[in-house]
Amino acid sequence: xxxxxxxxxxxxxxxxxxxxxxxxxxxxxxxxxxxxxxxxxxxxxxxxxxxxxxxxxxxxxxxxxxxxxxxxxxxxxxxxxxxxxxxxxxxxxxxxxxxxxxxxxxxxxxxxxxxxxxxxxxxxxxxxxxxxxxxxxxxxxxxxxxxxxxxxxxxxxxxxxxxxxxxxxxxxxxxxxxxxxxxxxxxxxxxxxxxxxxxxxxxxxxxxxxxxxxxxxxxxxxxxxxxxxxxxxxxxxxxxxxxxxxxxxxxxxxxxxxxxxxxxxxxxxxxxxxxxxxxxxxxxxxxxxxxxxxxxxxxxxxxxxxxxxxxxxxxxxx
Amino acid sequence: xxxxxxxxxxxxxxxxxxxxxxxxxxxxxxxxxxxxxxxxxxxxxxxxxxxxxxxxxxxxxxxxxxxxxxxxxxxxxxxxxxxxxxxxxxxxxxxxxxxxxxxxxxxxxxxxxxxxxxxxxxxxxxxxxxxxxxxxxxxxxxxxxxxxxxxxxxxxxxxxxxxxxxxxxxxxxxxxxxxxxxxxxxxxxxxxxxxxxxxxxxxxxxxxxxxxxxxxxxxxxxxx
Numbered sequence: 001x002x003x004x005x006x007x008x009x010x011x012x013x014x015x016x017x018x019x020x021x022x023x024x025x026x027x028x029x030x031x032x033x034x035x036x037x038x039x040x041x042x043x044x045x046x047x048x049x050x051x052x053x054x055x056x057x058x059x060x061x062x063x064x065x066x067x068x069x070x071x072x073x074x075x076x077x078x079x080x081x082x083x084x085x086x087x088x089x090x091x092x093x094x095x096x097x098x099x100x101x102x103x104x105x106x107x108x109x110x111x112x113x114x115x116x117x118x119x120x121x122x123x124x125x126x127x128x129x130x131x132x133x134x135x136x137x138x139x140x141x142x143x144x145x146x147x148x149x150x151x152x153x154x155x156x157x158x159x160x161x162x163x164x165x166x167x168x169x170x171x172x173x174x175x176x177x178x179x180x181x182x183x184x185x186x187x188x189x190x191x192x193x194x195x196x197x198x199x200x201x202x203x204x205x206x207x208x209x210x211x212x213x214x215x216x217x218x219x220x221x222x223x224x225x226x227x228x229x230x231x232x233x234x235x236x237x238x239x240x241x242x243x244x245x246x247x248x249x250x251x252x253x254x255x256x257x258x259x260x261x262x263x264x265x266x267x268x269x270x271x272x273x274x275x276x277x278x279x280x281x282x283x284x285x286x287x288x289x290x291x292x293x294x295x296x297x298x299x300x301x302x303x304x305x306x307x308x309x310x311x312x313x314x315x316x317x318x
Numbered sequence: 319x320x321x322x323x324x325x326x327x328x329x330x331x332x333x334x335x336x337x338x339x340x341x342x343x344x345x346x347x348x349x350x351x352x353x354x355x356x357x358x359x360x361x362x363x364x365x366x367x368x369x370x371x372x373x374x375x376x377x378x379x380x381x382x383x384x385x386x387x388x389x390x391x392x393x394x395x396x397x398x399x400x401x402x403x404x405x406x407x408x409x410x411x412x413x414x415x416x417x418x419x420x421x422x423x424x425x426x427x428x429x430x431x432x433x434x435x436x437x438x439x440x441x442x443x444x445x446x447x448x449x450x451x452x453x454x455x456x457x458x459x460x461x462x463x464x465x466x467x468x469x470x471x472x473x474x475x476x477x478x479x480x481x482x483x484x485x486x487x488x489x490x491x492x493x494x495x496x497x498x499x500x501x502x503x504x505x506x507x508x509x510x511x512x513x514x515x516x517x518x519x520x521x522x523x524x525x526x527x528x529x530x531x532x533x534x535x536x537x538x539x540x541x542x
Contacts, residue, residue: 026338033345040352097495115523119369120376130366132527153526159519223529229368263498265491271376274517275489275509287494288485296486317481 053080061187062200062240070239073202077243084244085228089235091243094261096194102255102311103195103282103289104266105298106169109317110276113138113160113167117268117277121171124256124267125242126234128226135220135253136171136268146300171268172197172218172253173302173310180210180219189250195311196255198240206248215303216310219252255279282311289313364531373523378489378508383464385508398464400451409448412441432514445470445512471506482506 019027055076060069074091081089118136127133139151143164151168161167178197181189188203189210211219225247237243238258245251256266260279269277280287292298298315301308328336386394396402403425404410413421420431420440433439447453447461454462456473472479481487485503493499510517 023335023338026335026342029342030338030345033342033349037345037348037352040349043352043355112517112520113522114520115525116373119373119523122369123374129368130363131529132366134526137526156522156525158521160522161519224363232368260494263493263495265494270491271374272489273379273509273520275487278486278490280494288490291484291486295484317487 056202059202061203074239077237077239081233081237081244085230085233087230087233087235089233089237089243091237091239092258093239094241094257096192096196097261099283100281101195101283102174102260103280103293104174104255104312105278105289105292105296106312106314107276107278107296107317108166108168108314110274111138111167111169112274112276113140113155113162113165114273116271116273117169120267120271121253121256123232124234124259125254126228126237126244127220127251128222128224128228128245129232130227131224133220133222133226133251135218135251136169137217139168139170140165141168168314169268170216170218170302171312173216173308173312174253174255176309176311177307179213179215179306179308183209183213185209194261196257196260197252198254198257199250199252200240201243201245201249201251204249206250208250210250215306215308219250221250222247363529366527369523376491378504379518380508380511382505382507383467384505387465398452404451407449409443410451412443414440430511430514432516433512467507467512468505471512 053076059065059073065073070093074093077091078089081087081091115138118134118138121127121135122129122133125135127135137153139148139153140155140162141147141151143166146168155162155165174195174197176191176195178191181191181197184190185207186203186205188205189197189199191197206221208221211221222245226245228244233244234242236258238261241254241257256264256268259266265279269279278288278292280289282289282293284290292315293313296315296317298313300314301310301312302314304310381391381394383398385391386398415421418440419437420442422429422431431437431440442448443455444457445454447455450461452464454464454467454470456462456470458473460469460473462470468479468482472482478487482503488506488509489504490501491504492501494501506512506515
């Protein structure tokens with residue numbers, strides 16, 4: 001084997017593969033920087049934890065989980081919340097009660113449009129504060145008709161109620177025949193036996209079909225990572241209810257599942273200063289909602305011509 | 319060394335070196351770009367102020383006599399100690415001006431009379447008992463303690479009282495399932511001022527904010 005011509009390249013020592021020291025350095029520099037560029041281009045993967053974890057990815061469908069599986073999942077959620085907010089929450093998986101069907105009744109004569117329900121709901125259900133996600137929209141409409149085209153939700157007078165207007169808070173109507181459930185391609189949203197339509201935030205793929213299907217504009221999408229100040233986090237949580245959501249999933253009113261399935265009234269009900277909101281079990285003939293449906297002028301289910309059959313009733317006094 | 323080729327062109331070796339070094343430059347540039355990430359849009363959102371906590375408070379509008387008794391609020395209860403000032407056994411006299419409006423004495427200046435259309439319910443003793451000021455009297459001749467005031471209201475406002483008894487008028491709070499926890503039905507006076515019962519207007523909580531900052535007011539074109 002002939003030796004390389006040393007007279008042409010006196011500064012390069014012959015290497016085994018015909019590689020000089022200089023070209024070896026050059027090649028390794030190319031490789032190192034190439035690898036560095038590749039590695040840094042993969043940097044967003046570090047934030048993948050926000051999107052999914054192995055545990056969450058491997059999680060079973062809600063209805064297929066055994067109590068032991070659920071206990072593990074609840075612990076994972078508590079750990080995640082503690083890591084993010086520094087507060088140990090109490091997450092429960094509350095099941096529907098037997099012989100209970102929830103119904104909401106709202107007295108349009110009494111509502112003064114103060115929006116306290118909107119913000120009590122946000123505080124109770126850990127919605128994102130920026131961008132704002134709110135389950136309740138209070139519509140202001142002129143007296144004399146119920147024309148949603150004339151409705152305004154941006155009203156900001158010095159005091160409410162205003163002369164000549166009435167107010168109509170709209171939130172998830174918990175339809176008996178829910179269009180949002182029908183369109184979900186992955187069964188991440190379904191109706192429970194107590195009438196509440198729930199969402200499994202770990203199963204939702206964020207396609208937003210349900211948002212498009214809902215005639216009440218009741219579903220909200222987390223376009224960005226939700227932002228909740230630590231001191232405003234509500235640590236009393238439910239799996240299908242108010243546990244913090246992540247970016248890319250849908251959410252909506254669930255009649256405060258963490259409260260209603262423990263026998264309590266929803267947050268919007270308790271905060272209403274005018275007593276316009278009534279909530280209860282329609283299967284109990286002695287409940288307030290049964291009394292209202294029997295004795296009051298319950299005039300609408302909103303957009304009842306669509307056949308969605310809401311469990312949310314608007315009524316008038318007298 | 320002599321890399322200069324004899325015919326004015328770069329030798330293969332020099333070309334390879336140049337390509338390699340430029341690759342190093344490109345790669346390190348890319349790495350820096352990926353790390354600094356100038357495409358990241360982190361300031362899409364504008365700050366939204368948190369809602370005032372007063373809007374989250376589920377406490378009722380007013381405090382009733384029963385609340386004062388329960389919390390032993392001596393200051394408020396002293397207002398109900400009628401015979402500290404009034405003489406026992408001598409019904410107070412009421413004075414009216416020319417328009418038949420009740421003249422409210424200085425000692426009761428906190429009372430605003432506004433019960434009934436055009437303030438027509440302007441006789442204190444329509445509700446209070448003139449012979450025993452610590453009691454209330456209904457139109458059908460019953461005498462009630464201040465704690466039982468809803469029955470007094472009900473003696474005129476029958477249908478509303480029926481609704482209230484059924485839990486449909488007014489504020490209920492606590493548990494819808496009475497077997498799981500307490501359930502309270504607030505008396506009328508926790509929301510309505512008995513002397514002027516019309517529900518008062520209030521400041522509404524802020525409405526929904528837009529995702530992006532609303533464009534500032536359009537600049538008014540100069541008029542020349």
